[in-house]
Amino acid sequence: MKTLVIGTGGREHALALALSRDPSVTEVHAAPGNPGMSAVATLHPVDPMSGQDVADLAERLAVDLVVVGPEAPLVAGVADAVRDRGISCFGPSAEAAQLEGSKAFAKDVMAGADVPTALAHVCVTEEEAAAALDAFGPPYVVKDDGLAAGKGVVVTDDRAAALAHAVSCERVLVEEYLDGPEVSLFAITDGSTVYPLLPAQDFKRIFDNDEGPNTGGMGAYTPLPWAPHGLVDEVRERVLQPTVDELARRGVRFSGLLYAGLALTERGVRVVEFNARFGDPETQALLALLDSPLGVLLKAAADGVLDDVAPPRWKPGAAVTVVMASAGYPETSRSGDVIRGIEGVDAQPDIDVIHAGTALDDDGRLVTAGGRVLAVTAVGDDIAHARVRAYQGVTAISFDGAQWRHDIASRAAADIVNEDTPA
Numbered sequence: 001m002k003t004l005v006i007g008t009g010g011r012e013h014a015l016a017l018a019l020s021r022d023p024s025v026t027e028v029h030a031a032p033g034n035p036g037m038s039a040v041a042t043l044h045p046v047d048p049m050s051g052q053d054v055a056d057l058a059e060r061l062a063v064d065l066v067v068v069g070p071e072a073p074l075v076a077g078v079a080d081a082v083r084d085r086g087i088s089c090f091g092p093s094a095e096a097a098q099l100e101g102s103k104a105f106a107k108d109v110m111a112g113a114d115v116p117t118a119l120a121h122v123c124v125t126e127e128e129a130a131a132a133l134d135a136f137g138p139p140y141v142v143k144d145d146g147l148a149a150g151k152g153v154v155v156t157d158d159r160a161a162a163l164a165h166a167v168s169c170e171r172v173l174v175e176e177y178l179d180g181p182e183v184s185l186f187a188i189t190d191g192s193t194v195y196p197l198l199p200a201q202d203f204k205r206i207f208d209n210d211e212g213p214n215t216g217g218m219g220a221y222t223p224l225p226w227a228p229h230g231l232v233d234e235v236r237e238r239v240l241q242p243t244v245d246e247l248a249r250r251g252v253r254f255s256g257l258l259y260a261g262l263a264l265t266e267r268g269v270r271v272v273e274f275n276a277r278f279g280d281p282e283t284q285a286l287l288a289l290l291d292s293p294l295g296v297l298l299k300a301a302a303d304g305v306l307d308d309v310a311p312p313r314w315k316p317g318a319a320v321t322v323v324m325a326s327a328g329y330p331e332t333s334r335s336g337d338v339i340r341g342i343e344g345v346d347a348q349p350d351i352d353v354i355h356a357g358t359a360l361d362d363d364g365r366l367v368t369a370g371g372r373v374l375a376v377t378a379v380g381d382d383i384a385h386a387r388v389r390a391y392q393g394v395t396a397i398s399f400d401g402a403q404w405r406h407d408i409a410s411r412a413a414a415d416i417v418n419e420d421t422p423a
Contacts, residue, residue, distance in 0.1 A: 001024055004063040005037075005041065009069070012034075014352075017040050017287070030044070048078070051078040054073070054081065065087075075098070075100070076094065096255070115239050143273075152169070178272060181263070182263050184220075188298070191247075199232060201221060206218060216330075217281045219321055220408070225383065225412060259276070288321075321408070329372065330371055335359070
């Protein structure tokens with residue numbers, strides 16, 4: 001099949017790379033793409049927010065499958081425009097994508113599906129937000145109801161900061177705080193059948209030890225050796241399948257990637273949020289371990305015949321992804337710094353350098369062009385091994401102002417090392 005990936009970031013690079021490794025995929029196209037994607041895909045200019053432009057490009061290329069990566073085009077209805085032309089598209093409709101586009105809508109769906117989640121108040125005025133903050137008490141959790149590129153959530157003990165964030169948004173959810181570790185669990189679905197992927201964990205804050213402001217994600221790893229036995233089955237039965245079924249009951253078919261952000265609390269699994277697309281950077285680690293042909297899975301989901309193909313298979317071992325960000329991120333980002341060392345890292349087996357915010361300058365040099373610049377993903381025998389390899393790759397790449405976390409997967413790796421050490 002011929003495929004077209006829509007987007008410019010690390011998630012889209014990882015998708016294009018995985019599709020290029022699928023024997024059934026004869027061509028990979030990407031639009032607009034990034035310099036890293038050009039090694040595995042033919043790049044095309046397009047406005048990713050224009051359904052008509054994306055559909056026109058898909059028709060012109062005669063592709064068999066369009067994969068819409070980012071959330072904003074999905075909420076804008078790009079997948080609908082592609083399907084209206086009779087072209088298979090992996091990605092939910094604009095109506096279904098409201099599961100991410102509006103946290104209030106997601107809460108309503110979860111209530112209808114009896115999905116366990118945090119208690120919340122929807123607030124549109126400062127007075128409502130203040131009352132909700134006082135009702136729940138610290139730590140305060142305030143979420144922008146709309147899309148915010150992964151940075152619309154504030155969790156703080158500072159009431160003034162929580163209220164300021166609430167006031168800065170048109171509509172917010174003020175929620176009860178959920179204790180316990182967070183887990184990302186993705187599922188491929190055609191609106192009926194649900195195939196969960198491996199659970200993963202990402203690291204949202206900019207600095208080590210989960211300090212500093214939230215980012216789009218500074219690293220991830222999979223699988224999770226500490227996850228409770230049966231977690232994936234429990235989440236499929238209590239969260240993923242009921243959500244897909246509730247949407248179908250409302251006449252909304254969710255076809256695409258359903259992302260459940262979970263908290264493993266003392267009271268059990270609770271949904272923190274839903275997303276309507278592959279997460280970044282968890283996708284990089286997950287696809288590095290995927291042993292099934294990605295194109296086959298996505299096409300079957302897009303065509304409503306997911307139960308005709310086998311569930312995803314996984315390679316042994318583990319994968320760790322470490323993000324390298326530009327100076328000033330996440331408040332600002334610096335562009336134009338020359339990036340060196342990628343070729344040597346990318347040439348190593350089972351290591352991928354995934355581009356996110358890169359560009360070519362007038363002299364053809366690879367330079368920074370965004371907050372999260374790139375990510376190094378390494379596969380190893382276990383998390384400890386994969387982590388060492390990922391950080392070896394990171395330290396071999398350089399650009400002025402580069403910053404990264406040093407503790408991605410450190411606890412899980414330490415647990416493995418301790419288990420292997422005689423008492």
